[in-house]
Amino acid sequence: MANVESMIVEEKTQVKQIDREKTCPMLLRVFCSTGRHHSVSEYMFGNVPNNELQIYTWQDATLHELTSLVRDVNPDTRKKGTYFDFAVVYPNFRSNHFQMREIGVTCTGQKGIDDNKTLAQAKFSIGDFLDISITPPNRLPPTVRRQRPY
């Protein structure tokens, strides 16, 4: 019984509605690269990849929304069939390394299951980086993503 009670305390459902009128936007630092994700080592020691994109948005922004924002900035990603592979990069709190976690894929001109996934649903916490691998349509979809050669 004691165990059950403690379990209830542990469960924290963070389904928090965000009112964009009341909540001030957060800074989302996005790093795009073509065909691959950045290596986590590029985020170490205070460095970041050089092609930074700063987006002011909210935790309830969907991947589709972010895709269209990136598309506005990068004209060459507007072709139909371009895949956007999203990953969050966050510091590992036990070492000076970073960790990368994929959160979803969207595609220009197509509907996908991850289109309506929000950052909050992806357990994004403010201050994390967003790494987007952009795959042009003539290449293979990002399921067969190339790892960066070391």
Added chain:
Amino acid sequence: MARAQSPAGEGEKEKDNKEKVAKEKDGKATSGSSRRDRERKRRGSASSSSDSRSSTSDSSSSRSSSGSSRSSSSSSSDSSSSSSSSSTDSDRSEKNRRRGGGAAGKDKEKDKPSARSRSRSRTRSPRRASKSPRPGSKARKEPERDRDRRSRSRDRARRAGSNDRAVADSNNVKRERSRSASRSRSPRRRGRGSVERTPPPKRRERSRSRTRSPSPKQVRIHVGRLTRNVTKDHVFEIFSSFGDVKNVEFPVDRFHPNFGRGVAFVEYATPEDCESAMKHMDGGQIDGQEITVSPVVLVKQRPPIRRPSPPMRRPQNNRWRSPPQFNRFNNRGGGGGGGGGGRRQSPMRNRRSPRRRSRSPIRRRRRSNSSDSSR
């Protein structure tokens, strides 16, 4: 406010502006948690008009500058007398002067003959209460409301001191009181529902700090729940809009020195600035996250609690414990979670062993748990 904007990097400027917008929404926030709640509700309506990103930054910064000038003027009006009640008095009169209400002028004249500041502050409020219902202008309603806010602490004092006041003050005070006794209540009720316009900041914090701690000479505040995007410069910039920031202590993460631990300690030159920052920024938003601002009780107490324990314990616990616990521990991000996780584990260990052994410890455990849940 040019000073506030200078240290920002190019990319961060936009952000800071937005932060300021958010801050300004809170800028009118009043002290005390209930008041803050009220303010939050109102913030919605305020922000709907000020939502657009760049256009409001100017107006907000100008607003904030006016706010700081107001606070400085009121602090200058704090006379040299040490008793805080007298300074609150001068504040009030200062406000009335600014408003230019006819009643305020009369108030001041009447106040002058009374020698003691204490008695002044007491006799005054009933007087104004008796006046305020007559003309319906807004300027006169406000003092009512202000007094209403304040009255939590002061009513008590008034009630308690009512007898000796009657003795100490001369008979004209009695006249005032008898007149006001019947009338003064109705405007109070009227004032409660209506929207408050920015009242002078000083006096309410005073009363709050008086109830919380006997020493109001606090110049350091603790800022919590900062995001990783926020740097020391940001904290300095944001908090220097409330007064002269002498020092910002910004503990950094052990493994990632570029990121903060989500806390900062801001030291002001004067306790007044410190309190105004506390009042304006507690519950305010920076980088899309609500921050906490609280007085520092013991300066060096907090940082050690947070970090060091988890990395030490984790490898040991991992051997003894089943994987799900480790996962739960692992999922919790942030420096704050780490310390909590380390602490939370020890009860688990205790809970497990008594269950295996016998029942009597369980009974004990249950009792304590149920009492906890009932609380």
